[in-house]
Amino acid sequence: MQRHRRILIALVVVGAVATIGAVTVTAQSSSSTSAATAGEPVDPGNYTRLYVEDGYRNVELKPGESDTVTVTVENGEDESVELSPQVASPPPQSQRPVDPSWVSIDAGDTSLDAGESREFEITVDVPDDAEIGDYRGVIAFTDETVRYPGRPPQPVHSVSLSTTVWQEPTVQIDSETHVYTQLQAGETFTREITVSNTGEQAVPVAPQFEAENQRRGRPTSRDTLDRSWVSIDAPSEVGPGETDTIELTVEPPADADRGDYRGTVDLGITDPTRADDNNYWQQVDLNFQLWTEPDEPFETSFDVSESATNATLELSANRPRTPSASGTTDFDVTFVAPDGSEVDAERSRVTDSGRVGLGAQRRPTQVDDTYAARGSQQTFTYELSDPEAGEWSVRIMPENTMDFEYEISRSEKP
Numbered sequence: 001m002q003r004h005r006r007i008l009i010a011l012v013v014v015g016a017v018a019t020i021g022a023v024t025v026t027a028q029s030s031s032s033t034s035a036a037t038a039g040e041p042v043d044p045g046n047y048t049r050l051y052v053e054d055g056y057r058n059v060e061l062k063p064g065e066s067d068t069v070t071v072t073v074e075n076g077e078d079e080s081v082e083l084s085p086q087v088a089s090p091p092p093q094s095q096r097p098v099d100p101s102w103v104s105i106d107a108g109d110t111s112l113d114a115g116e117s118r119e120f121e122i123t124v125d126v127p128d129d130a131e132i133g134d135y136r137g138v139i140a141f142t143d144e145t146v147r148y149p150g151r152p153p154q155p156v157h158s159v160s161l162s163t164t165v166w167q168e169p170t171v172q173i174d175s176e177t178h179v180y181t182q183l184q185a186g187e188t189f190t191r192e193i194t195v196s197n198t199g200e201q202a203v204p205v206a207p208q209f210e211a212e213n214q215r216r217g218r219p220t221s222r223d224t225l226d227r228s229w230v231s232i233d234a235p236s237e238v239g240p241g242e243t244d245t246i247e248l249t250v251e252p253p254a255d256a257d258r259g260d261y262r263g264t265v266d267l268g269i270t271d272p273t274r275a276d277d278n279n280y281w282q283q284v285d286l287n288f289q290l291w292t293e294p295d296e297p298f299e300t301s302f303d304v305s306e307s308a309t310n311a312t313l314e315l316s317a318n319r320p321r322t323p324s325a326s327g328t329t330d331f332d333v334t335f336v337a338p339d340g341s342e343v344d345a346e347r348s349r350v351t352d353s354g355r356v357g358l359g360a361q362r363r364p365t366q367v368d369d370t371y372a373a374r375g376s377q378q379t380f381t382y383e384l385s386d387p388e389a390g391e392w393s394v395r396i397m398p399e400n401t402m403d404f405e406y407e408i409s410r411s412e413k414p
Contacts, residue, residue, distance in 0.1 A: 170199030338390030
């Protein structure tokens with residue numbers, strides 16, 4: 001079954017008590033004392049020893065569908081126990097309660113002999129007009145309850161029943177929704193998001209910019225993307241059977257600070273077949289590394305000994321992942337001698353290198369059936385013959401690259 005979503009719901013299972021003798025809680029049953037209500041622990045031996053196998057069940061159904069789950073209950077007492085299977089109210093939480101009319105329990109003989117195990121079939125029948133969403137229910141097999149501090153009484157012998165009502169989505173996002181790129185201040189980045197509607201009615205579109213990606217739980221060093229940098233051009237709706245585009249444009253000003261920025265755009269699409277409280281599928285993550293073209297060259301110094309025969313400068317650079325990176329990477333290099341005179345350096349060699357993976361790679365820049373290329377790097381070599389001994393410096397002005405590495409080596413005669 002292809003699902004528009006996958007849900008893992010962490011539930012407090014109050015009925016799956018595998019070893020009741022190990023439980024000490026503030027509790028009450030149909031025959032409990034006032035001490036339980038007052039908050040004092042009750043001897044777990046007061047509870048009927050029933051064991052419910054796997055206290056959590058989940059069914060995923062479309063409106064009009066039904067499904068049946070089987071629950072096994074074992075009697076650990078030395079005498080027979082009369083069961084009373086019924087739908088109980090779930091503990092208060094964010095999920096809506098399942099309608100008891102949806103649930104039927106094939107109980108059969110409810111008398112369970114000592115040491116006996118029995119299977120109970122629980123059927124969930126979702127009506128045709130049920131709303132899309134998640135529902136929670138509890139099936140209690142006795143009227144005994146347990147009370148935890150600050151919470152209402154809950155069934156002891158029970159199984160939690162989670163029901164997800166869903167339909168095949170009619171709206172699909174046909175474009176990559178995760179953006180990570182490098183952008184020069186003053187440049188413009190545009191991403192077109194293609195939206196297709198296979199349904200029989202138009203779906204509204206109302207994109208909203210969110211300052212941060214709320215789905216990221218851990219702190220990061222990224223700054224919030226400025227709302228004024230982002231513009232959104234979108235239709236008000238996508239008609240039935242139609243495909244349209246939403247255009248997202250990011251344009252930081254030329255004086256914007258360099259660094260990492262992030263934000264999120266919720267496309268604001270109302271798909272009638274998806275739950276209103278789940279919009280992860282239509283969120284566009286915007287992640288930018290902003291850089292600025294330098295006005296002055298980078299400068300560093302190095303010492304040359306009396307025995308040095310030459311000095312070699314190697315510059316390695318990756319081209320930026322930016323929309324306007326159409327030119328070739330280059331450097332303007334000038335050596336400065338110990339006496340202050342400038343020596344224009346000529347490039348003597350250019351080396352291309354890259355990395356290719358044969359296994360799984362995330363967002364490779366080039367992929368075919370066998371190889372995944374992760375980008376390339378160029379190394380530029382500049383040589384200085386018979387340099388004068390003393391302290392030299394080199395001035396490096398990069399062109400069409402946002403980062404580079406340098407290495408200065410000297411050959412010395414024995």
